[in-house]
Amino acid sequence: MLLLALDTSSAVGVALLDGERLLAQEQHLDPRRHGELLAPAVRSVLAAAGVDRRDLGAVAVGVGPAPFTGLRVGVVTALALSEALGVPVHGVSSLDALAATALAAAPASARGPLAGGFVVAADARRREVHWARVAVDDPSDALAGWRRTAGPDVSAPADVVTEGLPAVGRGAALYRDALPGPDVLAGASGQGQDSVALPLDPDPGVLGALVARRLAVGGELLPAQPLYLRRPDAQVPASLRPASSR
Amino acid sequence: MTTAGGSTAPLVLGIESSCDETGVALVRGAQLLGHAVASSVDEHVRFGGVVPEIASRAHLEALLPTMRRACEEAGATLADVDAVAVTAGPGLAGALLVGVAAAKALALALDVPLLGVNHLVAHVAVDVLVSGALPERSVALLVSGGHTELLDVRSPAGEGVGALRVELLGQTLDDAAGEAFDKVARLLGLPYPGGPHVQRAAEGGDPAAIAFPRGLTAAHDLRRHPYDFSFSGLKTAVAREVDVHRRAGGELDERFVADVAASFSEAVADVLARKTVSAALDRGVRTVLLGGGVAANARVRGLLAERCEAAGLDLRVPPLRLCTDNGAMVAALGALALADGLGPSPLDLATDPGLPVSTVVV
Numbered sequence: 303m304l305l306l307a308l309d310t311s312s313a314v315g316v317a318l319l320d321g322e323r324l325l326a327q328e329q330h331l332d333p334r335r336h337g338e339l340l341a342p343a344v345r346s347v348l349a350a351a352g353v354d355r356r357d358l359g360a361v362a363v364g365v366g367p368a369p370f371t372g373l374r375v376g377v378v379t380a381l382a383l384s385e386a387l388g389v390p391v392h393g394v395s396s397l398d399a400l401a402a403t404a405l406a407a408a409p410a411s412a413r414g415p416l417a418g419g420f421v422v423a424a425d426a427r428r429r430e431v432h433w434a435r436v437a438v439d440d441p442s443d444a445l446a447g448w449r450r451t452a453g454p455d456v457s458a459p460a461d462v463v464t465e466g467l468p469a470v471g472r473g474a475a476l477y478r479d480a481l482p483g484p485d486v487l488a489g490a491s492g493q494g495q496d497s498v499a500l501p502l503d504p505d506p507g508v509l510g511a512l513v514a515r516r517l518a519v520g521g522e523l524l525p526a527q528p529l530y531l532r533r534p535d536a537q538v539p540a541s542l543r544p545a546s547s548r
Numbered sequence: 549m550t551t552a553g554g555s556t557a558p559l560v561l562g563i564e565s566s567c568d569e570t571g572v573a574l575v576r577g578a579q580l581l582g583h584a585v586a587s588s589v590d591e592h593v594r595f596g597g598v599v600p601e602i603a604s605r606a607h608l609e610a611l612l613p614t615m616r617r618a619c620e621e622a623g624a625t626l627a628d629v630d631a632v633a634v635t636a637g638p639g640l641a642g643a644l645l646v647g648v649a650a651a652k653a654l655a656l657a658l659d660v661p662l663l664g665v666n667h668l669v670a671h672v673a674v675d676v677l678v679s680g681a682l683p684e685r686s687v688a689l690l691v692s693g694g695h696t697e698l699l700d701v702r703s704p705a706g707e708g709v710g711a712l713r714v715e716l717l718g719q720t721l722d723d724a725a726g727e728a729f730d731k732v733a734r735l736l737g738l739p740y741p742g743g744p745h746v747q748r749a750a751e752g753g754d755p756a757a758i759a760f761p762r763g764l765t766a767a768h769d770l771r772r773h774p775y776d777f778s779f780s781g782l783k784t785a786v787a788r789e790v791d792v793h794r795r796a797g798g799e800l801d802e803r804f805v806a807d808v809a810a811s812f813s814e815a816v817a818d819v820l821a822r823k824t825v826s827a828a829l830d831r832g833v834r835t836v837l838l839g840g841g842v843a844a845n846a847r848v849r850g851l852l853a854e855r856c857e858a859a860g861l862d863l864r865v866p867p868l869r870l871c872t873d874n875g876a877m878v879a880a881l882g883a884l885a886l887a888d889g890l891g892p893s894p895l896d897l898a899t900d901p902g903l904p905v906s907t908v909v910v
């Protein structure tokens with residue numbers, strides 16, 4: 303089944319998969335332009351794979367937790383695509399996708415530092431991180447060889463319950479004092495040439511594969527609704543009039 | 549293409565999400581086929597104004613259900629849709645983004661043109677669903693909780709929306725008219741949104757009881773701001789009136805509240821009508837269009853009608869459900885634009901919270 307995977311929890315990520323096999327993907331790091339970048343990326347990923355949109359079998363979307371505005375772009379895009387194409391839409395935690403991305407990033411032999419479990423942390427802005435902790439059962443299986451044991455939650459970096467485990471992800475990289483962990487995993491040679499930089503954001507291809515796996519064998523899939531975690535800021539602007547309406 | 553709607557003009561889906569109303573509608577030509585609106589107004593009540601993050605969350609929740617209702621009413625499916633129009637601005641950034649992202653996804657999935665349109669011009673264009681072709685020249689007064697604008701609209705006969713020229717004559721320098729009603733309601737201990745509550749309270753009141761100021765109507769203001777509005781002085785005057793009354797041992801009893809509400813409404817209606825009529829007369833325009841949620845206010849509508857009639861002007865007011873923010877106005881403008889060969893808008897279209905009124909299609 304052809305699956306279109308979207309994630310706008312941090313970067314703008316789009317991937318097209320046939321089952322767990324990646325056909326094409328695109329990722330853009332521009333936190334203020336989710337609304338502009340996502341739809342063209344969907345179109346170009348379909349074109350790159352030579353797939354007609356009507357042949358899609360399902361849509362998958364990372365539902366955060368994440369800062370609000372960009373996250374909604376991904377979720378509403380997934381919902382509207384699913385509605386118009388008449389295919390199901392599946393939500394998945396963007397932190398789960400980040401955990402799978404981290405494990406998948408390195409060859410199995412190089413996953414050592416993560417093999418004992420780790421913390422994933424995303425940038426929640428306002429000096430906070432969205433985080434979850436995972437226990438690893440089988441480091442060779444990036445999609446299903448681990449379980450979430452805490453989170454998703456939002457807190458100050460210093461308040462993350464790491465239990466001494468290394469932290470990965472953009473939120474960890476931003477606050478290394480509070481959330482130490484590897485930025486690079488040594489490769490099999492141990493010489494450094496084949497070392498792998500750990501990804502900061504969920505990889506859309508891995509997110510898609512995670513959803514495909516969970517669809518096949520079970521696992522947590524969520525409704526396509528944002529995981530906000532935070533209550534909205536109840537701030538009425540001084541005036542609703544747009545600042546530059548002249 | 550189906551024939552739902554009785555013609556073969558393209559079926560345009562319109563999406564509106566610039567403030568606190570999620571609107572979706574289907575229009576074919578100048579015919580409104582289906583129309584649904586979900587409002588998050590109740591969720592803003594305890595804050596006394598629109599909270600952008602709450603509005604954005606509500607748009608996301610309401611979008612698909614609202615779209616399904618509109619399609620059902622139109623007896624159409626998404627597969628019948630020939631183009632998708634959406635408000636690209638002006639409005640609240642996060643709120644606009646939800647509608648625009650949805651519209652892009654629909655246009656992509658249905659392989660139909662996308663049209664990002666101007667919300668203010670859409671308030672004008674909705675008139676075609678009621679009265680047919682736009683008048684060749686008109687002055688439009690748009691009044692709501694989010695905006696207060698006076699526009700000069702030129703739509704040369706037979707030349708379509710491609711020739712539409714919209715010029716901003718004036719706007720509020722501070723609060724929107726609807727916000728003034730909200731703030732005065734709060735001063736009088738009335739609930740949000742202020743418009744309907746102030747109107748109800750004003751019913752038994754004397755509109756001449758208190759001579760509230762008419763902002764920007766003094767001779768020296770008129771020279772610099774002939775068509776601009778200001779409601780902050782009026783709001784301050786109401787606050788002072790309430791304060792003086794309280795200090796004199798008075799209570800916010802029904803009588804006092806009624807007189808303040810009626811006198812305040814009179815001041816707002818007066819200044820709106822006065823400037824609108826003089827804009828039309830100054831520019832030799834015979835038709836006035838009224839749009840926006842404040843058109844619901846009986847005194848605003850009534851006084852404008854009176855003054856227009858006295859000046860020999862033709863006043864057009866769409867039914868209230870088309871005056872408040874809705875998808876039909878967006879679809880109507882989208883249909884006009886499409887018929888004129890405007891657009892399509894690019895898939896990387898950006899929302900523009902401050903989109904100038906001179907830009908009809910982005």
Ligand SMILES: [Zn+2]
Pocket residue numbers: 667671692694840872873
């Ligand atoms: Zn409006």
